[in-house]
Structures are given as C-alpha cells and as structure tokens.
Amino acid sequence: MDSILKILILEDLPEDAGLIDRVLDKAKIPFESMRVDTRDEFIDAIKTFIPDVILSDHSLPQFNSIEALKICRSHQLNVPFILVTGTVSEEFAVNSLKEGADDYILKGNLTRLPSAILNTLKQKLEEVNRKKAEDSLKEQNIELIKINQELDRFVYSASHDLKAPLKSVLGLLKLAEGDLQNESYHSMSTYHRMIEGSVAKLDATIKEIENYSRNIRTNIIYEKIDLRIMTEEILQSLQYTEGAEALKTYLNFENGSLLVSDPSRIRIILSNIISNAIKYRDKEKKESFLSISTEISNTVVCIRIEDNGIGIEADYIEKIYNMFYRATEKSEGSGLGLYIVKETIDRLKGSIIVESVIKEKTLFTIRIPNNINEK
Amino acid sequence: MKEQPGKIIMLIDDNEIDNYINKKFIEDKNITKNILVKTTIAEAINYFDPEMEDGTMPDLILLDINLPALNGYDFLKRFYDLNLSRKKKSCIIILSSSDSDDDILAMKTHPLVRDYFIKPLSPEALGIIENILK
Numbered sequence: 001m002d003s004i005l006k007i008l009i010l011e012d013l014p015e016d017a018g019l020i021d022r023v024l025d026k027a028k029i030p031f032e033s034m035r036v037d038t039r040d041e042f043i044d045a046i047k048t049f050i051p052d053v054i055l056s057d058h059s060l061p062q063f064n065s066i067e068a069l070k071i072c073r074s075h076q077l078n079v080p081f082i083l084v085t086g087t088v089s090e091e092f093a094v095n096s097l098k099e100g101a102d103d104y105i106l107k108g109n110l111t112r113l114p115s116a117i118l119n120t121l122k123q124k125l126e127e128v129n130r131k132k133a134e135d136s137l138k139e140q141n142i143e144l145i146k147i148n149q150e151l152d153r154f155v156y157s158a159s160h161d162l163k164a165p166l167k168s169v170l171g172l173l174k175l176a177e178g179d180l181q182n183e184s185y186h187s188m189s190t191y192h193r194m195i196e197g198s199v200a201k202l203d204a205t206i207k208e209i210e211n212y213s214r215n216i217r218t219n220i221i222y223e224k225i226d227l228r229i230m231t232e233e234i235l236q237s238l239q240y241t242e243g244a245e246a247l248k249t250y251l252n253f254e255n256g257s258l259l260v261s262d263p264s265r266i267r268i269i270l271s272n273i274i275s276n277a278i279k280y281r282d283k284e285k286k287e288s289f290l291s292i293s294t295e296i297s298n299t300v301v302c303i304r305i306e307d308n309g310i311g312i313e314a315d316y317i318e319k320i321y322n323m324f325y326r327a328t329e330k331s332e333g334s335g336l337g338l339y340i341v342k343e344t345i346d347r348l349k350g351s352i353i354v355e356s357v358i359k360e361k362t363l364f365t366i367r368i369p370n371n372i373n374e375k
Numbered sequence: 376m377k378e379q380p381g382k383i384i385m386l387i388d389d390n391e392i393d394n395y396i397n398k399k400f401i402e403d404k405n406i407t408k409n410i411l412v413k414t415t416i417a418e419a420i421n422y423f424d425p426e427m428e429d430g431t432m433p434d435l436i437l438l439d440i441n442l443p444a445l446n447g448y449d450f451l452k453r454f455y456d457l458n459l460s461r462k463k464k465s466c467i468i469i470l471s472s473s474d475s476d477d478d479i480l481a482m483k484t485h486p487l488v489r490d491y492f493i494k495p496l497s498p499e500a501l502g503i504i505e506n507i508l509k
Contacts, residue, residue: 156477168495326444
C-alpha cells in the first residue's frame with residue numbers, strides 16, 4: 001500500500017479507537033482514521049469519507065455490526081470489514097463471517113490487526129481483479145457469439161448469392177443442350193445473353209464480398225484525396241452499367257474537394273451509393289439525376305448525395321444497412337452494398353443519415369473526420 | 376402428347392432468368408402452357424382472393440425461398456392465413472438454389488410443402504410435377 005489508507009472505525013469508546021490508531025502507527029501503516037458511533041454518522045462517513053477499510057465494534061449503544069454490514073452492502077461498498085470486539089462467542093464470530101465480515105480481531109489481541117487489514121485488502125484486490133477478468137471474459141464471449149452468428153448468416157447468404165447465378169447458368173446450359181438435340185437454334189442468343197448476365201452478377205457479388213472482408217481486415221491508411229477526381233473516376237468506371245447513360249450528374253465541389261482520409265474506403269462508400277443511384281433510378285421519370293455536394297472543414301467532411309430515384313419505403317429504411325437486406329423488390333443486388341457502406345463509415349468513425357421519399361428522392365448525408373493531422 | 380392446358384402452375388421467384396428457364400422447361404415437357412409468373416410475394420398473395428373461382432386457382436405453386444422484402448417463408452405464412460372460400464388445395468413445391476440443410480429440413484417438414492427441389496429443375500423433378508398434375 002503506497003497511498004494513505006482511510007480507516008473508518010465504528011466504536012463508541014474513544015480510548016479503544018485510540019488503541020487501534022497506536023497499533024497501526026507502530027506497524028508503520030500510513031493511514032488516517034475517523035471514528036463514528038451512530039448509524040447516521042456511519043452512513044455519512046461511507047459517502048463522504050469513503051473508507052478503504054472498516055473496523056467495527058460489535059455492539060454500540062444504538063447500532064451493531066450486522067446492521068453496519070448491511071448498510072455497506074446496500075451502498076455497494078465492497079471494502080474489507082473487520083470486526084474488532086471485546087469478547088465474542090465462536091457462534092457469533094461464525095455468523096458475522098457468514099454475513100460478510102472479512103475477519104474478526106479480539107481487542108485483547110490487537111497485534112494481529114495490521115496483518116489482518118493488509119491481508120483482507122489483498123484479498124479484496126484479487127477479488128476485484130478476478131471479477132474484472134470474469135466480466136471481460138463474459139463480454140468477449142457475447143462478442144464472439146455475435147460474430148459467429150453474423151458469420152453463419154454471412155456464409156448462408158453469401159453462398160446463396162454465389163450459387164443462384166451458377167444454378168441459372170446450369171439451367172440455361174441444360175435448355176441449350178435440349179435445343180441442340182432438337183436442332184432448334186433460335187433461343188441460343190437469349191441463353192447467351194442470360195448466361196452473360198448471370199456471370200456478371202456472380203462477379204459483382206464476389207467483388208462485394210472482397211470489399212467487405214477488406215474493410216474488416218485492412219488497416220486505415222490516410223492519404224490526401226481529391227473528391228472531385230475520385231468521383232469522376234467512379235462515374236467513369238460505372239459508365240457501362242445498365243442505365244448509367246440515363247442518369248444526369250451534378251457535381252458541386254465549390255465548398256471543398258480536398259481531404260485526408262482512407263482513399264480505398266472512401267471509394268467503396270461513394271461507388272456503392274452512386275451505383276445504387278443508377279440501379280434504382282425511377283424509369284418512369286423524364287430525367288433521372290444524381291447530385292453530389294460537399295462541405296469540408298479542417299475537422300469534418302460532409303458529403304451529400306441525392307437522387308430522384310424510386311426511394312426507400314419508410315417501413316424498410318431502418319433495415320437498409322442490415323447485412324443482406326434487400327429493401328426493394330426491384331433489388332438485383334446482394335443486399336451487401338449499404339451494409340458495407342455503413343461498416344466502412346463506422347471504421348472511419350463517421351456517420352451516415354438517409355432521408356427518402358418514395359418515388360421522389362433519396363438523400364444520403366455522410367460525415368467523416370478530416371484527418372489532416374495524420375498526413 | 377399428354378397436353379393439359381387446363382392445369383395452372385404459378386412460379387414465384389424474383390430471378391427473371393430462372394423464371395424464363397423454369398417456364399421453358401415446363402413448356403418443353405408439355406406439362407402445361409398455363410404458367411403464371413409472380414416476381415414478388417406480395418404480387419403472388421394478391422392473386423388469391425376469397426371470391427376467386429376454382430378454375431383460376433393454381434394446381435401447383437413452385438416457390439423460391441430467397442426473395443427481397445418478403446421471402447418464401449413469409450409466403451407460406453400468408454398463404455396459410457388466406458381465407459379462401461374454395462378449399463381446393465394448391466400443391467406447393469419449393470424450388471430454390473439453397474441446398475442448406477436448415478432450409479431443406481424446415482421446408483420438407485412444413486405442412487403446406489409437398490417437396491423440395493434444388494435448381495435447376497431436373498428431369499426427375501419434372502417427372503414428379505407431371506405426376507402431381509395428372
């Protein structure tokens with residue numbers, strides 16, 4: 001014990017308390033003590049004096065040690081509680097220990113007090129450490145169970161998304177085989193086109209799974225990013241996606257385009273949201289648009305991405321970031337895209353808010369830290 | 376040729392390619408020409424109404440499990456709750472790309488489900504369908 005021990009003495013006789021002080025002085029234990037002998041004083045001392053150790057006589061004029069123990073417990077005070085009494089029957093001593101007293105010392109044998117205090121303190125410390133270890137073990141267990149469940153779900157859904165296009169291809173090949181046997185060739189180009197579509201879907205799913213695991217496993221790398229250039233690159237890479245040509249884009253980087261963050265993660269976030277805007281454009285509208293604007297300060301980057309697509313139904317909006325959740329029946333995706341967006345933004349310690357009006361618009365507002373000090 | 380144009384098969388699957396494939400398999404086998412395609416559970420459930428005539432009730436429903444929004448399990452729940460005055464039972468068969476033991480067990484033991492086929496439809500599966508509709 002290097003710090004000063006605060007000892008609360010519950011004792012009606014000042015001389016006896018003085019005796020205790022002297023024994024502790026002699027044992028060279030650094031301490032300060034406080035003597036109380038009523039219930040109210042005791043409760044007050046627990047709250048204000050905050051003792052490290054409590055030494056209690058058994059019977060006091062209007063109070064006793066068993067009651068004092070109960071008060072300690074009800075105040076969640078878990079410090080050594082040692083009975084220091086005149087005479088005591090063995091039965092009483094056992095009872096007190098059962099009630100939670102840590103030790104008992106006879107006033108006639110006070111020389112044992114210093115070592116009793118140090119021992120019980122050591123025990124309490126071990127108890128606290130053990131409890132801490134148990135708690136963290138429990139927490140880890142819960143976390144592991146969660147990760148395992150997520151993994152199970154991931155394997156189920158990922159294997160479905162990988163298998164479904166393969167089974168389509170198998171079916172198409174069987175149809176083609178039958179047609180060939182009947183020397184009927186008119187459907188061949190349809191089969192061909194459908195096989196191509198299924199393979200492209202498979203490829204997209206594998207890319208999403210790669211993105212997902214990359215976000216989880218790789219460390220964050222901070223670099224200077226020019227959002228204008230990155231956005232233009234993403235739009236260019238998506239230009240052959242079906243419907244890309246129908247989407248008008250409005251880019252507004254007047255309030256900032258430069259930031260410091262993890263470029264590969266920012267790219268994943270932006271390309272997922274932009275490709276969603278292409279996929280879920282409202283084909284019934286005359287003009288489909290996508291507008292991106294920014295506001296960048298030295299600490300925060302805010303990116304707003306708005307489209308006038310099909311929108312997200314209010315009932316589903318809370319679930320859109322769930323793994324493999326597909327909110328729209330028009331969905332052709334795996335349901336991983338926005339989950340990856342959310343996880344990636346979480347890794348960057350940012351936030352994402354979505355507002356949507358069905359058949360009108362969807363607006364994503366992304367806030368991430370601008371880590372200019374990291375570069 | 377054992378053509379039976381009267382029999383109705385309903386395909387419930389969000390994957391348009393698979394619907395094309397399954398429709399063609401069934402047609403090529405001359406099982407029926409009467410095939411309804413529903414790409415969402417909501418659309419499929421809407422087809423049924425208490426007033427509907429016996430002749431419009433599907434004889435067989437081929438149901439996929441993994442659809443967006445509502446899935447195959449939701450369909451079974453809603454179908455069970457439907458208050459159909461004509462009690463003609465439609466036979467329901469699962470046609471899914473899932474070969475997960477959990478799905479197979481859950482579906483095979485489901486009181487409404489007659490069988491479980493894994494995509495694509497095999498000649499054996501088509502034979503079973505043919506027999507059911509006889």
